[in-house]
Amino acid sequence: METIAERLKSAHESLAKATDKVHRATNSVQLLAVSKTKPVSDIVQAYEAGHRLFGENYVQEGVEKIQALNELSDIEWHFIGPLQSNKAKLVAEHFDWVQSIDRAKIANRLNTLRSPHKKLNVLIQVNINNESTKAGVLPEEVLEMAAQVASLANLQLRGLMTIPKAEQTDEQLKDSFLRMQDLFFQLKHLYPNIDTLSMGMTGDMQLAIENGSTMVRLGTAIFGART
Template identity: 50%
Template sequence: MSSIADNIGSVTRRIQKATLKAGRSAGSVYLLAVSKTRPADELRTAYSAGQRAFGENYVQEALDKMEELKELDAIEWHFIGPIQSNKTRQIAEAFAWAHSVDRLKIAQRLNDQRPPTLPPLNICLQVNINNEESKSGCALEELIDMADAIEEMPNLSLRGLMAIPDPDQPEAELRSSFRKLANALKHMRQEASGCGPLDTLSMGMSGDLEMAIEEGATWVRVGTALFGPR
């Protein structure tokens, strides 16, 4: 049975190989360890193996882990689950990133509740790239207006886009979904250039990270390949 450290090494090599194959610069793709439902001890093991960025879906679970792991320097917490209005204050106060901002109301609350002593909260707009009724996310045609509005929010830094395409769709359609998100980010850079770095594409998981990297991913969100099945 592979250890978490071995798995991190294996996934890191996959990322490096895919990055070079895509003709992209080494180090341009980051690994986000999806640690939802995993105990703090497993995160500590991953940290000891060099992992620093962890993605959580549930606010209270994440806050409990933050308390357990508070002695770990440079650990970086990313919120990647659906954001409820009554949880925005905790996210704004405790996280470095929120990948799943899907409407302006949530962005405004995160901005207003971000403590002034902290740097701006890095956010991605979550896009419902396949227009699935069961998925959170804004529509592609909403992105420019949302980006323009977020430009006026000083406590947020709009870094880019996130999507969770249906992993069960045919490979060609999955690739098309990744490409569609990458093209949307390019369009945002042209039309809404004043609102943040717009340097981030959060897409790709354990089974499709190579394809996501080929299409421009900068963060791949990997859980099962690191920690095993939940």
């Protein structure tokens, strides 16, 4: 059975091949290791293999891991799951990034609760396929949400995140990614700190990178299947 270090190496090799195929530099796309439901010991193994970016979907679980690994101060923790306002204080106090901003109420609350000494990096989650069961702002709402987030002193708007509709054809998925890339470029023209387009997971990483992703989110490819 492969170790986490071996899986990480394979993931980076796949990332390098994907970026090379479209003539992009390997370091133009970051790899976020999604460690939800995995034990602290797995994160430590990934850390010892040189990885530093970790994503968590559940507030309490993520905070417990952050506290357990507090001495590893160079880890960058990303919250990537849905966020309710009653959990915003924990996220504001412990995470470095939030990728799932989809309501002005949540952005305002995070801003109020975040220490002014270190801004919270945030991405706006976009419901690119207008799915009724999925979180995220609609594409036509992105610029308005961006303006609201950009006005908040303790948040730093860095870009966009999406989880496209499942079971799309490659052409449909490419269209979703291209529309995200267009929104990303619109934001880059308006705000100087926009640099992150988080899209693509294990099954669609290549297509996401071909269409502008700057961060892919990989879980089972690194940590194995979830129980």
